[in-house]
Amino acid sequence: MSGERIIYLPLGGAGEIGMNAYVYGYGKPGEERLILVDLGVTFPDMDGTPGVDLILPDISWLKERRNRLDAIFITHAHEDHVGAIGHCWEELGAPVYARAFTAHIARLKMEDAGLSPEIVRTVSPWPETVEVGPFKIGFVPISHSIPESSGLVIDTPKGRVVHSGDFKIDETPVVGEPFDRALWEEVGKPGVKALICDSTNVFSGHAGRSEATVGPEIETLVREATGMVVATTFASNVARVKTLAEAAVRAGRSVCLLGRAMRRMIEASIKTGVLADFPTVVSPEEATQIPRENLMLIVTGSQGERRAASAQLARGKYQGLTMAEGDLFLFSSKTIPGNERGVIQIMNAFSEQGVDVVDDSSGKYHVSGHANRPDLETMHALVNPQLLVPMHGEHRHLREHVKVAGAAGRKGVLAVNGMMMDLSGNEPTVVEYVETGRTYLDGSVKIGALDGIVRDRIRMALNGHVIVTVILDEEDELLGEPWCEIMGLPEMGRNNAPLVDALEEDLSQFIGRAGDKTITDDDKLEEGLRRIARQTTQNEIGKKPEVTVVISRLA
Known part of the structure; x- marks a missing residue:
């Protein structure tokens, strides 16, 4: 050994x-x-x-x-x-x-x-x-x-x-x-x-605080609220979800869970026996018929996730439910570093609706x-x-x-x-x-992560994309003019002329000047067309885009 x-x-x-x-x-x-x-x-x-x-x-x-x-x-x-x-x-x-x-x-x-x-x-x-x-x-x-x-x-x-x-x-x-x-x-x-x-x-x-210290603070907040209360936390934090639901019930409110992950975690907790006495909840359809002051929603999206219930409520409506002036939204969670932007966007969207937003900056509502x-x-x-x-x-x-x-x-x-x-x-x-x-x-x-796929996606996002297409006949003569399509780039250049027109003109001149060694070699022709497209775009709008060149030759 x-x-x-x-x-x-x-x-x-x-x-x-x-x-x-x-x-x-x-x-x-x-x-x-x-x-x-x-x-x-x-x-x-x-x-x-x-x-x-x-x-x-x-x-x-x-x-x-x-x-x-x-x-x-x-x-x-x-x-x-x-x-x-x-x-x-x-x-x-x-x-x-x-x-x-x-x-x-x-x-x-x-x-x-x-x-x-x-x-x-x-x-x-x-x-x-x-x-x-x-x-x-x-x-x-x-x-x-x-x-x-x-x-x-x-x-x-x-x-x-x-x-x-x-x-x-x-x-x-x-x-x-x-x-x-x-x-x-x-x-x-x-x-x-x-x-x-x-x-x-x-x-x-x-020293860390116990989960049990959060309940009284949340109950006071919910009891004093006058409109609808909506709270978000990690769906996996079953103890917090239970604390929120019990605070609602003690304040005389019905509870509605919104978001697949939230329902999934509570169902799993009940099924496996770790949660035996979760308050009765109402469906989203039933919630729409309950007076706002008698309702509390517990929703997914504490980290600003765009598709979660919180974000959708911030954008207007989710499963027939909307926020209104005088409502209260509680983040009973800590924002994970890196997620601040999404969370702040949601906070501001609610603020524009007249909703009062409470986060954990006081330390009262999350441990x-x-x-x-x-x-x-x-x-x-x-x-x-x-x-x-x-x-x-x-x-x-x-x-x-x-x-x-x-x-x-x-x-x-x-x-x-x-x-x-x-x-x-x-x-x-x-x-x-x-x-x-x-x-x-x-x-x-x-x-x-090193395959280059996401890197190329970032480059396109930063720089835009140009597609250049040329067709050559059996004698390696240009059929028509090169044509371009642009994506993610301004349509007009510095001289108030269409960017596509400037690109196509410069590419035509390049092909007209190119020698046989370039015209007959796809690699050299592609390299030259890409270089001209990037230079022209740089001159016109100050960006060097990603360029895709399509060369078609008639057999």
């Missing part, structure tokens, strides 16, 4: 927030049996990834070693941990293990992808374990902002590794299991070689699902690992988390995506650097 080792390799989620995918392995170098913890997504934006539907981790390294992959374990049902399972499973082929609620969501993902839901296996929480290859894996309940979140105990012949998953220390979480200090002390008792730990809120210096620095320090003390490896955070979060460990006399190591760490010895070592990246789901196909 002396030649065997424990390895840890993040393929996503270490150096970024989102797209979590962590590989653990045990065995001789290059022959390790492997498991994958989580398989999540991150979301595109119009600036960097226009038109892309989802961003998935690049699992090429793991795909090449799929014969060594024994299982996939999902810690909880957030999209950045389970969202890629349906898109990537066929490339990996290993059984998937999760607790009941998470397994239910994972099965829905499988069905959406046309795969068998039976691939996903439901497991019971710690102390029960799943044995795969050289590993014994236990799902340890931990509090977070979604039901049945779990950390993982990963036992190997060379010691125990603990993967915290996303967590917070919340002993009154409203829905789901409270944080159990004794349980986590028990996890640490046999000795833990490494704790791979959530880093999201490492810069927050105050984070991630551990702040004091809670991270508590977790370190409970598990008492030999080594701390931060994950689930941007580089600055991971680096700060290493400093927190060092301040308490613990050994910390910064490992970002692609760094394979050997955790076997007393000192962690980097044993390999693996190329990692992103895969884009673009429509119904997957493309590589």
Whole structure:
């Protein structure tokens, strides 16, 4: 066994927030049996990834070693941990293990992808374990902002590794299991070689607040509102959705859920037994008949998503329901960095309708699902690992988390995506650097981030597009004049003449001057036409567009 080792390799989620995918392995170098913890997504934006539907981790390294992959374990049902399972499973082929609620969501993902839901296996929480290859894996309940979140105990012949998953220390979480200090002390008792730990809120210096503290504040806000109340939060935050619904009922209001994701999560929670007493809700059709002052809508779209219920209400109407002057809209959520623009657009659209918008700037109406620095320090003390490896955070979060460990006399190591760490010895070592990246789901196909497709799309968005068409006869003589079509460019140039006319004139002159070597060589002719089209457009409107040249020759 002396030649065997424990390895840890993040393929996503270490150096970024989102797209979590962590590989653990045990065995001789290059022959390790492997498991994958989580398989999540991150979301595109119009600036960097226009038109892309989802961003998935690049699992090429793991795909090449799929014969060594024994299982996939999902810690909880957030999209950045389970969202890629349906898109990537066929490339990996290993059984998937999760607790009941998470397994239910994972099965829905499988069905959406046309795969068998039976691939996903439901497991019971710690102390029960799943044995795969050289590993014994236990799902340890931990509090977070979604039901049945779990950390993982990963036992190997060379010691125990603990993967915290996303967590917070919340002993009154409203829905789901409270944080159990004794349980986590028990996890640490046999000795833990490494704790791979959530880093999201490492810069927050105050202790985290419980979900239970939000309810009274929301109830006061809803009770004092005079018009219709609409609230948005993460659909997966079942405890918050329940808190909002109960506040509405206590204020004498009917509750209506809007948005597929919201209804799906509540249905999953009830079906799997994590939610037993959710208030009765009315349908959107029924809601249209209820006086505004007696109605509360709980809607999707807390991050400004264009197709979600919040955005559609901001644009006018959703399922027959509209906002009106004097209504109240509550963001019971934190805006994820990068989503600010979309959220602010919605806020302003509501403001123009006379709607009062309340966000979480006061700190009253939202609490984070991630551990702040004091809670991270508590977790370190409970598990008492030999080594701390931060994950689930941007580089600055991971680096700060290493400093927190060092301040308490613990050994910390910064490992970002692609760094394979050997955790076997007393000192962690980097044993390999693996190329990692992103895969884009673009429509119904997957493309590589470096394939150039999105790059070309961005160039067209920035610079516009010109199509140049020429037809040559059997004698290589031009038939007619070149003609152009423009997209995403102004129709008129600097001299108040049509841009297309200027292009076609300059292209005709170029062909008239071109020698036989250019006219008879498609590559040279295409290169010349593209150059002239770009130069003319630059002169006329100050832009160098993308140019497509179509050359047709009559046989």
